[in-house]
Amino acid sequence: MRSGAVRRIAALLLLAAGPVLVLGVLFVLPVTGMVAEGFVADGRFAPGAVLDVLARPRVHRVAWFTVWTSGVATLLSVVLGLPAAYALHRLALPGRAAVRAALLVPFVLPTVVVGVAFRQLLGEGGPLGSLGLDGTPVAIICGLVFFNVAVVVRTVGVAWESLDPRPGQAAAALGASPWQVLRTVTLPALRPAIVGAASIVFLFCATAFGIVLTLGGVRHATVETEIYLLTTTVFDLRAAAALSVLQIVVVVGLLALAARLRAVPDPTAHRTVTPVRAVRRPDAPVVLATLAVLAAMLVPILTLVLGSLRVGGEWGLGNYRALSGTGDNQALLAPVTSALATSLRTAVDATWMALLVGVLVATIVTRRSHSLAERRVRSTLDGFFMLPLGVSAVTLGFGFLITLDQPPLDLRDSPLLVPMAQALVALPLVVRTLTPVLGGIDDRQRQAAASLGASPWRTLLTVDLPVTWKPMLAASGFAFAASLGEFGATSFLARDDSPTLPVVIFRLLGHPGAMNYGMALAASVVLAVATAVVMLAVERLRVPGVGAF
Amino acid sequence: MHQSSVRAALTTGVAALALAGCSLTGGDPSEPTTSASDGAGGTTGGTVVLATHESFTLPKKLVRQFEQESGYTLEVRAAGDAGTLATKLSLTADNPIADAAFGIDNTFASRPLGEGAFAELSPSTAPPEEYALADGGDRLVPIDSASVCVNVDTAWFEAEGLEPPQTLDDLTDPAYAGLLVTPGASTSSPGMAFFLATVAEHGDDWPDYWTDLLANDAKVVDGWEDAYYGDFTAGSENGTRPIVVSYDSSPAFTVTDGRTTTAALLDTCFRQVEYAGVLAGADNPDGAEALIDWMLSDEVQSALPESMYVFPVMPGATVPDDWAEFAPQPTDPYEVTPDEIAANREQWLTEWTDVVSR
Numbered sequence: 001m002r003s004g005a006v007r008r009i010a011a012l013l014l015l016a017a018g019p020v021l022v023l024g025v026l027f028v029l030p031v032t033g034m035v036a037e038g039f040v041a042d043g044r045f046a047p048g049a050v051l052d053v054l055a056r057p058r059v060h061r062v063a064w065f066t067v068w069t070s071g072v073a074t075l076l077s078v079v080l081g082l083p084a085a086y087a088l089h090r091l092a093l094p095g096r097a098a099v100r101a102a103l104l105v106p107f108v109l110p111t112v113v114v115g116v117a118f119r120q121l122l123g124e125g126g127p128l129g130s131l132g133l134d135g136t137p138v139a140i141i142c143g144l145v146f147f148n149v150a151v152v153v154r155t156v157g158v159a160w161e162s163l164d165p166r167p168g169q170a171a172a173a174l175g176a177s178p179w180q181v182l183r184t185v186t187l188p189a190l191r192p193a194i195v196g197a198a199s200i201v202f203l204f205c206a207t208a209f210g211i212v213l214t215l216g217g218v219r220h221a222t223v224e225t226e227i228y229l230l231t232t233t234v235f236d237l238r239a240a241a242a243l244s245v246l247q248i249v250v251v252v253g254l255l256a257l258a259a260r261l262r263a264v265p266d267p268t269a270h271r272t273v274t275p276v277r278a279v280r281r282p283d284a285p286v287v288l289a290t291l292a293v294l295a296a297m298l299v300p301i302l303t304l305v306l307g308s309l310r311v312g313g314e315w316g317l318g319n320y321r322a323l324s325g326t327g328d329n330q331a332l333l334a335p336v337t338s339a340l341a342t343s344l345r346t347a348v349d350a351t352w353m354a355l356l357v358g359v360l361v362a363t364i365v366t367r368r369s370h371s372l373a374e375r376r377v378r379s380t381l382d383g384f385f386m387l388p389l390g391v392s393a394v395t396l397g398f399g400f401l402i403t404l405d406q407p408p409l410d411l412r413d414s415p416l417l418v419p420m421a422q423a424l425v426a427l428p429l430v431v432r433t434l435t436p437v438l439g440g441i442d443d444r445q446r447q448a449a450a451s452l453g454a455s456p457w458r459t460l461l462t463v464d465l466p467v468t469w470k471p472m473l474a475a476s477g478f479a480f481a482a483s484l485g486e487f488g489a490t491s492f493l494a495r496d497d498s499p500t501l502p503v504v505i506f507r508l509l510g511h512p513g514a515m516n517y518g519m520a521l522a523a524s525v526v527l528a529v530a531t532a533v534v535m536l537a538v539e540r541l542r543v544p545g546v547g548a549f
Numbered sequence: 550m551h552q553s554s555v556r557a558a559l560t561t562g563v564a565a566l567a568l569a570g571c572s573l574t575g576g577d578p579s580e581p582t583t584s585a586s587d588g589a590g591g592t593t594g595g596t597v598v599l600a601t602h603e604s605f606t607l608p609k610k611l612v613r614q615f616e617q618e619s620g621y622t623l624e625v626r627a628a629g630d631a632g633t634l635a636t637k638l639s640l641t642a643d644n645p646i647a648d649a650a651f652g653i654d655n656t657f658a659s660r661p662l663g664e665g666a667f668a669e670l671s672p673s674t675a676p677p678e679e680y681a682l683a684d685g686g687d688r689l690v691p692i693d694s695a696s697v698c699v700n701v702d703t704a705w706f707e708a709e710g711l712e713p714p715q716t717l718d719d720l721t722d723p724a725y726a727g728l729l730v731t732p733g734a735s736t737s738s739p740g741m742a743f744f745l746a747t748v749a750e751h752g753d754d755w756p757d758y759w760t761d762l763l764a765n766d767a768k769v770v771d772g773w774e775d776a777y778y779g780d781f782t783a784g785s786e787n788g789t790r791p792i793v794v795s796y797d798s799s800p801a802f803t804v805t806d807g808r809t810t811t812a813a814l815l816d817t818c819f820r821q822v823e824y825a826g827v828l829a830g831a832d833n834p835d836g837a838e839a840l841i842d843w844m845l846s847d848e849v850q851s852a853l854p855e856s857m858y859v860f861p862v863m864p865g866a867t868v869p870d871d872w873a874e875f876a877p878q879p880t881d882p883y884e885v886t887p888d889e890i891a892a893n894r895e896q897w898l899t900e901w902t903d904v905v906s907r
Contacts, residue, residue: 037640058899112772112774115771115775116774116775116778116779119775119779120779120785120787123779123780123787123789124780124789124790125785125787125788125789126787135770213736213771213772214771214772214775216771217733217769217770217771218733218734218735218736218769218770218771218902218905218906219769219905219906221902225736229735229736229898231636232629232630232632232633232635232636233632233735233741233894233898234894234895234898235635235636235639235660236895310786313786398636398637398640401637401640401641401646402640402641405641405644405646406644412646413626413646491603491628491629492628492629492633493628503603506603507603507604509774509778510603510604510773510774517778517784517785
């Protein structure tokens with residue numbers, strides 16, 4: 001018995017070795033290297049000085065601000081996202097595929113552009129200027145929610161879609177009110193997905209960079225903006241290391257908490273592909289709430305679209321026409337068409353990398369554990385692969401330069417570094433989308449298939465694939481969108497001769513010129529439309545037969 | 550049912566892999582051009598790698614010309630802002646990421662110089678003495694300059710019948726209350742330059758000046774683009790502030806019907822000079838020197854304004870007509886030495902952040 005458990009853990013670790021090695025080289029090594037720079041002073045290891053930094057009142061202020069704004073933004077994203085997740089994944093709303101694709105649009109918009117769009121609304125001269133929100137924490141939270149509602153809708157929606165409706169129906173038949181069904185049957189079954197989505201959103205918020213700077217002005221600093229400032233502007237690597245360590249400790253604590261909350265008494269609740277049902281009168285509140293969320297998301301996007309159609313104080317398509325060339329004064333590094341092609345290509349690479357590792361990780365962490373030790377190993381691995389979301393991109397980026405600089409790991413000039421960095425960001429999205437579904441597959445189904453003579457490969461295809469097919473599509477769409485919009489790592493690593501679209505947009509915004517601003521908006525609209533189209537195409541991919549399973 | 554699902558799944562999987570494979574191998578359009586010119590050059594051979602910031606760009610025609618004449622293949626690695634570049638070079642001083650670097654300005658010069666990132670060099674053409682660094686002039690060569698100046702929307706002031714301000718001290722005049730927007734010193738390079746101008750003007754009393762500035766309802770935003778495209782009346786339809794911190798060249802970009810609607814206040818400027826140098830321990834130091842000589846040539850110098858929105862340093866270079874007519878350069882900008890900046894930056898920024906967040 002005992003040796004069996006050890007053998008199982010050994011097999012588990014062997015299976016996990018690949019993904020762990022990847023993350024070890026691309027994440028742990030660079031971050032450790034960069035943090036170590038701060039701990040070493042004059043060639044000696046001096047942790048005391050780093051710890052002194054943590055006593056600074058400013059560090060306390062910054063840390064607290066990060067935690068409370070991210071917490072509030074996460075809560076709001078979940079509250080606003082849940083009705084939309086239900087309406088868009090369980091109800092036969094007209095045009096729901098298009099809406100689901102459109103919801104991912106904020107996810108890819110460059111933060112600078114969204115920031116400027118928000119400020120057009122909230123700024124002194126904007127239509128909502130009288131609210132006086134410009135530069136306040138409220139504006140920051142609005143921006144964070146705008147970017148992250150899609151995470152909740154998608155992660156929870158996918159789990160909701162494959163949730164067996166029969167326990168709920170049974171409860172209703174026994175006289176439970178819809179509210180009671182939701183509270184006692186549906187939400188508990190969705191808890192792993194909701195907690196998973198919330199932890200992703202929190203990590204995204206806590207490491208948000210551009211949106212905090214643009215909407216918060218210089219008055220509000222978060223841990224992430226402070227690390228950037230300390231590393232690049234002030235060159236105080238000691239203080240930056242202190243903040244990075246603080247960030248990692250908090251993130252690890254949070255992930256441990258999330259793992260506890262995600263654990264449900266019976267994870268093997270039935271998973272099926274449930275057909276959507278027609279909208280009925282009692283669905284009105286949910287549908288209305290969804291429409292309200294959509295409308296609120298639409299306003300900044302509409303501001304953007306309208307702005308892109310303004311040329312010299314008049315309406316016109318001039319900004320779009322200008323995108324085909326390199327613009328006046330070579331404002332564009334490359335025509336938008338070629339930048340878009342670069343973006344799409346990079347995103348394809350990042351997506352398959354994230355999917356490859358993500359499916360493996362999700363499979364590893366969701367297989368049933370036979371001992372406590374085994375469960376611990378699985379849950380530690382689960383948390384480990386979430387870490388990249390919670391750690392500063394600045395620390396990671398500089399870490400790449402100083403640790404991956406010697407053969408055989410001389411990766412810093414490799415063209416694959418950008419997709420690899422993007423895959424690192426997309427990986428947790430893939431894992432979190434797949435685990436609730438994979439975790440819900442009853443292992444007895446696999447055993448039954450095996451005892452009927454199915455090979456492991458056949459078992460995978462007949463038991464796992466039909467249920468995970470759609471979540472897998474959703475996850476890859478998600479990874480693709482995350483990669484398309486990724487700016488932090490990309491701008492740090494991108495090579496000049498093949499910039500991605502967000503990098504081109506950022507450059508357009510960085511210079512004066514009659515049309516630069518309009519062209520930046522137009523390029524953002526192009527990016528948004530391209531994303532929506534790709535998402536729609538992905539959603540339409542169907543495997544004949546599986547849908548009827 | 551299962552058979553068909555298996556087949557479809559496999560087909561899709563293979564298609565996805567094919568797509569990805571195609572992207573990994575043949576995807577990068579930049580690769581062929583580099584390798585093509587590799588073969589074309591050939592005389593001295595080798596690649597010269599330039600590390601620079603994201604604003605770097607030069608006309609492709611000039612780059613091709615350089616590669617043909619010198620025999621080197623130029624590989625540009627442009628990423629991040631000037632501060633990021635300075636940190637990158639400082640951290641990799643013992644194992645350089647390139648052969649040459651461009652884009653270190655006078656506010657960041659002392660950091661990589663102090664870490665020993667640059668080797669000595671002697672360009673074949675000497676740039677004017679006025680741009681040279683007092684400390685490190687033997688390792689960093691000036692390439693371009695751009696002054697950060699307060700800009701005013703002259704059309705707005707005309708319409709309001711108000712005299713525009715002239716000096717830094719005018720900005721605290723109640724007549725101009727609520728009219729100024731500036732990017733922050735902690736988050737923006739022009740923001741830092743404007744801050745340094747106020748330090749040069751007021752010395753240790755700068756916190757008082759900034760207190761007055763904020764009491765006069767000056768607005769501090771994150772980046773230049775927020776200030777110019779978000780709040781400046783001449784940069785945004787929704788803008789409400791006719792005074793902005795921008796560049797001396799900015800008025801050349803607001804020309805309509807033969808006149809510009811904005812002006813740079815030339816008594817409020819801080820000059821940023823960008824330098825290039827050969828990295829210590831470079832694989833190709835000769836190529837790096839050739840590259841820097843090329844950047845000082847009249848062709849490249851004359852291309853700088855249109856490519857990077859900066860003024861050339863070499864007297865033989867020409868600037869575009871709009872620039873010559875509408876964007877005069879300051880004759881006597883404020884100065885703070887790189888060493889003084891390096892020694893005080895952290896304390897200044899901490900204090901400045903305290904003042905603006907009060």
